[in-house]
Amino acid sequence: MSHGIWTPENFGWIAVPRNRxxxxxxxxxxxxxxxxxxxxxxxxxxxxxxDKARDYAQQHLSKETYNHSMRVFCYGIYIIQHYFPEYHSKDFFETWALTCLFHDIGTTDENMSNTHMSFEFQGGLLALKKLQEFGAHKIQAESVAEAIIRHQDPGETGTVSAMVQMIQIATEFDNMGLQPHLVGREVIESVTARLPRMGWSGCFSSTILKEIRLKPWCHTTALENFAESVAGNELMRPYE
Structure with missing residues (x-):
């Protein structure tokens, strides 16, 4: 497949404010x-x-996590379509899809137990390796890896890449219902009908607590009351 000129910006390497x-x-x-x-x-x-990344995700992620990953893709696409026309490119959309598919790969039982690293860091390294094996350009695979590593790194200072910001916004929306003004209720209804939550709030909050129990040094501990916020996601409660 030819992408033409390899432009880092097309793969999400655009500096944006971390404070959104x-x-x-x-x-x-x-x-x-x-x-x-x-x-x-x-x-x-x-x-x-x-195609290869989606097959890999379906084979390794639980159904609940796979559905979450695909919902994140959908919410992110809606946000991009409506508020970020500068991101509209084939390369950006492909990189976004890959980021969504791999962003929680580090939470599988196998991956969580075979490293001492926080799940985002391990997941980023795994994605960097696998995506290049699948044929992704190094620039693209690195953008996905950076986004995965920093997708639980919100804050007020500095900058992040556009791909990092998008995965932060879309995962926080699905996990905690944050920034609900960005996505209409009819979108939630359409997306969850196709990709059921299957009790995702309870499922992911349990995963958070499991990682903290196994790795009390993990980066997830930097997010105050994270498990409680996920479990108490009022926006998504009607769709659980």
Whole structure:
């Protein structure tokens, strides 16, 4: 598959504020036309790399985690379509799909037990290796790895890549219902009908507690009351 010129920006290597000051506020969103005009899965990039990555994810992730990963893709696509037209490119969408598929690969029982590293770091390294084996360009695989490693690294200072910011926003939305103004309820209903949550709030909160129990030094401990926030996701409660 040819991508033409390999431009780092197309793979998400764009510096954006870590504090998300570039993300529309609730007031700004209220003044926009946010009609749900397309199925997010219509934007799924069908390529050799995404085919291999999707097969790998389906083989290694639990059904609950796989559905979460695909919901994150859908919510992120909706957000990109409506608020970030500068990200509209084949390369960005492919990199986004790969990031979503691999972002929780470190939470599998096998991966969590075979390393002392925090799950995001191990997952990033694994994605870097596997995606290059699948044919992804090094620039692209590195963007995915960076996004996975930093996807639980919100904060007020400095910058992150656009791919990091997108995976932070979309995972926090599905996991905790944060920044609900970015995605309409009809989108949630459509996405969860196709990709059921299957009790995801309880499932992922248990995974968080398991990692902290096994690795009390893990990066997840930096997120205050994380397990409680996931378990208490009021936005998604009707869809559990």
């Amino acid at each position: 000051s570039n993300v529309p506020s609730a007031e700004e969103v209220a003044g926009m036309n946010n009609e749900f005009y397309s199925d997010p899965m219509d934007a799924w990039p069908v390529t050799d790399v995404t």
